[in-house]
Amino acid sequence: MADSEDEEAFHSAGEEEVTPPSQKSEEKPSKSGQPSSTSSGGASGKKEVQNVGKPNSKKAKGKKGKKKKASMNDKGDNSEEMKGEATMSEKDAAVSSETDQQDTKQQPHSETQLEEQNQPDADVETAEGVKSELKSDKKEERTSAVEDTPPESSKKENLKEQDDSSPKKEDSQPESELAEEGGDAKAKTDSQVPEEEEQKPHVKEDAEQLLETGSEINRDAQGASPEPSQDDDENKTLETDERTGESASASSKQTDAAEDAEAGGGRSIMGALSKLTGEKPAEKKASGGGWGWGGWGASLVSSVSAVGHGLSSVIENVETSLGLPKPEELTEQEKRQQEFIVTLDERGEGKEGKEEDGDKDEDKDEETKDPGEGEEMERDGGKEGEEEGDEKQDQSTPEDQPSVPSSMKGFLSLGASAITSVVGKTVTGGLDALETIGRKTMDVLQEGEHRLEGRRSGQKGNLSEMLRDAKEEAETAAVLEEEERERQRAHFGILFDKYQGLAHLEALEMISNQSESKVQGSLSTLSGEDLQSLKTELIEIRDAFQLEDLESEEQPEGSEQDFVNAITEHLFGVSVASTPDKLQRVQRSVHEWLAECKSQQEAAQKQDTKELHIKAIETLAEFSSRVIEQFHKACELMLLPQDREHTKNAVQRATSLSKLTSVLATEVSNQASKFADCLNREAANQEEGAETADVNPLITNIYLEASNSTSYIQDAFQLVLPVLQMVAIERKRDATTETS
Amino acid sequence: MSYAYLFKYIIIGDTGVGKSCLLLQFTDKRFQPVHDLTIGVEFGARMINIDGKQIKLQIWDTAGQESFRSITRSYYRGAAGALLVYDITRRDTFNHLTTWLEDARQHSSSNMVIMLIGNKSDLEARRDVKKEEGEAFAREHGLIFMETSAKTAANVEEAFINTAKEIYQKIQEGVFDINNEANGIKLGPQHSPTNPTLPSQGGGQQGGGGCC
Numbered sequence: 022m023a024d025s026e027d028e029e030a031f032h033s034a035g036e037e038e039v040t041p042p043s044q045k046s047e048e049k050p051s052k053s054g055q056p057s058s059t060s061s062g063g064a065s066g067k068k069e070v071q072n073v074g075k076p077n078s079k080k081a082k083g084k085k086g087k088k089k090k091a092s093m094n095d096k097g098d099n100s101e102e103m104k105g106e107a108t109m110s111e112k113d114a115a116v117s118s119e120t121d122q123q124d125t126k127q128q129p130h131s132e133t134q135l136e137e138q139n140q141p142d143a144d145v146e147t148a149e150g151v152k153s154e155l156k157s158d159k160k161e162e163r164t165s166a167v168e169d170t171p172p173e174s175s176k177k178e179n180l181k182e183q184d185d186s187s188p189k190k191e192d193s194q195p196e197s198e199l200a201e202e203g204g205d206a207k208a209k210t211d212s213q214v215p216e217e218e219e220q221k222p223h224v225k226e227d228a229e230q231l232l233e234t235g236s237e238i239n240r241d242a243q244g245a246s247p248e249p250s251q252d253d254d255e256n257k258t259l260e261t262d263e264r265t266g267e268s269a270s271a272s273s274k275q276t277d278a279a280e281d282a283e284a285g286g287g288r289s290i291m292g293a294l295s296k297l298t299g300e301k302p303a304e305k306k307a308s309g310g311g312w313g314w315g316g317w318g319a320s321l322v323s324s325v326s327a328v329g330h331g332l333s334s335v336i337e338n339v340e341t342s343l344g345l346p347k348p349e350e351l352t353e354q355e356k357r358q359q360e361f362i363v364t365l366d367e368r369g370e371g372k373e374g375k376e377e378d379g380d381k382d383e384d385k386d387e388e389t390k391d392p393g394e395g396e397e398m399e400r401d402g403g404k405e406g407e408e409e410g411d412e413k414q415d416q417s418t419p420e421d422q423p424s425v426p427s428s429m430k431g432f433l434s435l436g437a438s439a440i441t442s443v444v445g446k447t448v449t450g451g452l453d454a455l456e457t458i459g460r461k462t463m464d465v466l467q468e469g470e471h472r473l474e475g476r477r478s479g480q481k482g483n484l485s486e487m488l489r490d491a492k493e494e495a496e497t498a499a500v501l502e503e504e505e506r507e508r509q510r511a512h513f514g515i516l517f518d519k520y521q522g523l524a525h526l527e528a529l530e531m532i533s534n535q536s537e538s539k540v541q542g543s544l545s546t547l548s549g550e551d552l553q554s555l556k557t558e559l560i561e562i563r564d565a566f567q568l569e570d571l572e573s574e575e576q577p578e579g580s581e582q583d584f585v586n587a588i589t590e591h592l593f594g595v596s597v598a599s600t601p602d603k604l605q606r607v608q609r610s611v612h613e614w615l616a617e618c619k620s621q622q623e624a625a626q627k628q629d630t631k632e633l634h635i636k637a638i639e640t641l642a643e644f645s646s647r648v649i650e651q652f653h654k655a656c657e658l659m660l661l662p663q664d665r666e667h668t669k670n671a672v673q674r675a676t677s678l679s680k681l682t683s684v685l686a687t688e689v690s691n692q693a694s695k696f697a698d699c700l701n702r703e704a705a706n707q708e709e710g711a712e713t714a715d716v717n718p719l720i721t722n723i724y725l726e727a728s729n730s731t732s733y734i735q736d737a738f739q740l741v742l743p744v745l746q747m748v749a750i751e752r753k754r755d756a757t758t759e760t761s
Numbered sequence: 762m763s764y765a766y767l768f769k770y771i772i773i774g775d776t777g778v779g780k781s782c783l784l785l786q787f788t789d790k791r792f793q794p795v796h797d798l799t800i801g802v803e804f805g806a807r808m809i810n811i812d813g814k815q816i817k818l819q820i821w822d823t824a825g826q827e828s829f830r831s832i833t834r835s836y837y838r839g840a841a842g843a844l845l846v847y848d849i850t851r852r853d854t855f856n857h858l859t860t861w862l863e864d865a866r867q868h869s870s871s872n873m874v875i876m877l878i879g880n881k882s883d884l885e886a887r888r889d890v891k892k893e894e895g896e897a898f899a900r901e902h903g904l905i906f907m908e909t910s911a912k913t914a915a916n917v918e919e920a921f922i923n924t925a926k927e928i929y930q931k932i933q934e935g936v937f938d939i940n941n942e943a944n945g946i947k948l949g950p951q952h953s954p955t956n957p958t959l960p961s962q963g964g965g966q967q968g969g970g971g972c973c
Contacts, residue, residue, distance in 0.1 A: 524804040524819060528836060535835045657801030660832050 357451065511635045513642050513726040517733070522646025526737060529653040532660065533740035536747035543750045555753070558671070559746050565675035566742050568682055568735065584608055587684045594669070594677025595655055604647045608688065611640050615695045622702045630703055634719040637696035638726050641689065645730040648685050649737040656744045671749035678745070682738040686731045693727030764808060764817040768928055769839055769945035770921070771869075773861055774846035775854040776825030779880040782911035783846065784822045787921050792912050799824040802836050809922055811929050817949065818925060830864075837868035841937070841945030842876065842924040847895075849879045849908065850887040855894070862902060870944050872936055876905045876924045883910040 509515050517523055540559070547555055585608070588601050614636070622628060655678075697720045704716040772780040781796050781803065788805040805820045821840070823833040837843075843865050847854040858877070865875060877899045879890060892908055899906030905923060909916040928946070931937050937944050 521804040521806070524806075524821070528802055528804075528821070531835050531838065532832060654800055657829070657832050661828050662831075663828065 357449075507631075511631075511638045511722075513638055513729055516639050516642035517646055520643045520646035522642065522649050522733070525646065525650045525653040526733065526740075529649065529656060529737055529740050532653075532656055533743050536660075537743035540743055540746050540750060543754075555750065558749060558753070562671045562675050562746055562749060563742060565672045566679060566745065568679055568686075568738065584684065584688055588681060591677045591681035591684065592651075592655070595659075595674050595681065601651055604644075604651050607640075607644050607647050611644065611692055614640075615692075615699065618699050619702070622699070622706060625706060627706065628699075628703050630700055630716055630719060633696065633700050633703060634723065637693070637700075637723045640692060640696070641723070641726050641730045644689060644692065645733050648734050652734075652737040652741055656741055659744055659748050671745050671752075675742075675745055678738065678741060682734060685734055689727055689730050689734065693723050696723050764815040764949035766814065766929075766932070766939070766949060767817045767819055767947040768841045768925055769947075770818055770820040770842045770844060770924065771837055771840040771865075772820065772822045772844045772846060773833070773837075773865060774825055774844075774878075775848070775851075775857050775861075776827075778825065778846045778848040778851070778854050779911045780825060780844075780846050781822050783844070783878070783880060783909065783917060783920075784820055786911045786914050786917045788820070790914070792914070794912075798826065799829075801829060801832055807921075809925055811922070811926055814929075815949070816925055816929070818921060820921075834864060834868050837865060839943050839945045840869050840873055841928050842874045843869065844876050844878055844920065844924065845904070846878045846880050847890065848881050849890045849892075849895075850881055850884050852889045855879075855890045855898075858898060872931060872944060874905070874924055874927045874931065875902075876907065876920055876927075877902075878920055879906075879908040880911060882908040882915060883913045 544552065544555065585601075585605050588604060592601055618628065618633070659674075700716050700720050700723070772784060774780055776798070781799055782792060784803070784805045785796075786792055788807045799822060801824055803822045805822060807818050807820075809816050809818060821836050823829070823836060845858065845861055845865065847858055849855075862875070865873065877895060879892065879895045895908065896906050898904070905927060907916050907920045907923070909920050911917060928937070932939055932946065937946055939946050939948060
């Protein structure tokens with residue numbers, strides 16, 4: 022990067038250096054007047070004094086903080102994030118406990134990151150962010166190089182810087198991720214990795230004497246991962262990613278700290294703390310007088326658990342707190358909230374935030390979801406193992422501390438109880454509202470997007486992931502739907518219904534059942550000789566009414582004309598005034614189609630096997646529908662009163678009907694085998710191998726549906742029998758009434 | 762295609778009043794001036810949408826000829842709705858309504874929704890039955906009434922859909938027992954009362970697989 026830029030950065034940093042503390046000290050007392058805020062103001066002042074030897078790095082830091090803030094402000098998330106911090110601590114714990122899971126998820130991400138990185142049209146903001154951060158990094162390097170005179174301190178600073186810089190980069194990411202849905206921001210991180218790595222060795226060398234402090238922490242944090250900076254970074258990326266929708270950026274720093282603490286134990290907690298507050302001297306002191314700090318740490322733990330209680334009570338009391346509070350309460354709550362923001366601001370070393378909390382309801386909502394979810398996740402994480410559970414315990418400690426540390430110095434003597442009450446109140450006051458708003462928002466969101474429901478409780482509390490999943494789900498659903506449509510196009514049952522075959526079958530069944538009951542009724546009224554003669558006649562009809570299955574198989578494949586002749590003849594044999602128009606039309610068109618197909622195939626024109634299959638099934642469905650319609654119509658006509666004048670007796674009719682059914686069944690199998698031939702030819706035309714394998718199930722399916730079709734036809738045929746018998750009985754009755 | 766309900770309709774009325782034309786207009790949106798005499802019963806089906814629910818109407822268009830009367834009577838059973846059609850240009854078709862109505866009431870479920878239709882409303886010049894008469898008849902017998910024209914398609918959709926709405930409302934009121942198919946209502950393959958939030962693809966598969 023050009024020197025001029027660095028210079029610029031430097032200057033700007035210098036300017037900012039002045040502003041943040043002053044503003045802080047102005048704002049805090051005025052808005053809160055609470056000890057914690059003032060103390061932090063004091064803390065920064067103290068810092069200044071203690072760090073005289075290294076103003077540059079200080080500046081750099083201040084500048085970085087500012088940068089971060091600025092980028093946050095662009096999105097207007099800042100204060101929410103800050104507020105959300107404390108609540109998120111739980112979630113963070115869960116997040117890091119789930120790191121293992123994340124690691125697997127992370128892989129695909131990093132690929133996209135690389136791609137995105139290469140894209141020139143990366144988000145402007147992101148680009149800027151990178152630039153500014155690079156600037157600061159460069160500057161730090163330079164600072165440490167130039168200011169080798171007070172080596173210890175500068176090195177330390179560098180160390181700190183380094184520690185800080187990575188989380189800060191992370192910090193700015195969630196916002197851009199918010200807008201960009203992930204990728205770009207991560208790309209940013211990646212781009213920074215080399216920088217950091219460059220920097221690290223240098224820092225580490227210098228800092229070797231200081232191993233007991235910052236670098237140790239650093240290492241500790243990295244201890245779990247083989248690749249120090251990269252892995253650390255990735256973890257962070259993941260964490261931020263996890264939280265993308267909820268814009269938990271501010272806490273990523275803490276998460277970082279939490280990680281440190283997790284690995285490094287008590288001392289690293291302190292390290293993290295001091296990192297958070299930016300108090301090197303304190304840290305030094307801490308490492309020196311570890312026990313005193315340890316004791317303090319212990320009291321912190323207790324305060325944290327108190328805060329935890331506060332949290333749970335908050336969650337329990339959401340409804341009550343939503344109820345109209347008194348004006349005094351309201352103002353008090355507001356005040357508390359502001360305090361809270363201030364406290365959080367200090368942590369982030371920023372100055373903005375509270376001014377903006379008005380127009381951030383949306384973001385707040387998003388964020389407030391976290392507490393509840395965090396709990397869930399934590400609970401879930403608890404199952405994962407004791408170790409992780411312990412880690413969480415540890416994590417929650419440092420993470421809740423942030424609100425404490427700033428006030429810590431001034432009020433160390435006050436003891437844990439005071440801190441606890443302050444923190445408790447603050448957290449409670451701020452969270453009440455956020456929690457409720459968040460829940461409501463979630464309800465609204467879930468109402469609109471049912472797909473998102475359940476996923477919320479599915480412990481994958483990451484909006485981008487959720488949306489990605491929802492999208493994928495929708496895509497698969499669309500594919501399935503498409504397949505389903507395709508399948509339905511070739512589904513015999515559906516097509517059979519489409520051609521009204523099912524309706525005709527149903528209607529046929531109705532009149533058949535009715536005839537059946539009439540036959541039974543007639544039999545019950547008769548007795549003696551009449552009954553015997555009727556029974557004999559009915560049995561004769563039934564005997565004639567048998568399908569000669571084997572015979573039909575042996576019938577030679579008749580021509581189209583043979584078929585028409587045969588069915589006309591047989592229908593005439595049934596002596597119904599019904600012409601098989603529809604049946605003939607279907608049959609003719611099928612054969613025309615098959616012939617056309619054959620000629621096309623012989624002309625080496627490619628046919629889609631799938632389409633052939635669909636056509637085959639469609640044809641079978643249509644043909645059998647028409648057959649059933651024919652049977653249905655025949656029955657209806659036989660039942661007509663004028664039908665009784667026909668001369669043909671029932672046995673003759675039964676025989677004709679049987680033959681007709683055989684012809685029709687043969688026709689079905691003819692068509693099926695012709696379609697199968699068609700498919701086989703197609704397979705032969707195309708390359709051997711994959712295509713043939715593709716065709717076989719289709720052919721099998723055609724034969725299957727052909728047998729299906731035949732069984733429908735035979736069922737329909739059987740339904741005609743009672744009608745025939747009924748007609749015979751009525752005729753007989755007519756005859757007897759006539760004679761008598 | 763998946764649907765929530767299937768309603769069975771029957772169309773009844775004297776021969777030549779335009780039953781088959783009404784069906785053709787409703788299902789195919791076309792008009793055929795010369796129509797073959799219906800033998801027994803013919804069928805038509807169409808999907809409609811009521812309250813965001815897909816409903817399949819399975820329509821049984823019966824023969825109006827006197828000789829088919831005994832056969833068509835057997836088809837009344839299991840109908841959820843009936844369109845009782847007369848021709849506004851032929852008073853005798855109006856006069857026969859009582860017989861038809863008796864037939865329908867006798868051979869079908871008592872909850873069957875009956876829509877009285879005065880067809881051929883396009884032939885205003887040849888009108889023989891006043892609209893008021895039709896309205897009065899419908900009021901008297903508790904029917905829904907509408908004048909339609911299968912030729913111009915006037916009110917045809919409305920006639921079918923309003924009947925379906927009435928049936929649907931009866932279902933909501935619990936008058937119809939949807940699990941009793943004798944009422945002429947079938948649940949669609951997709952419809953699963955125990956799990957209404959079932960994703961559509963699951964229901965589709967179910968429907969696809971359940972047919973054979």
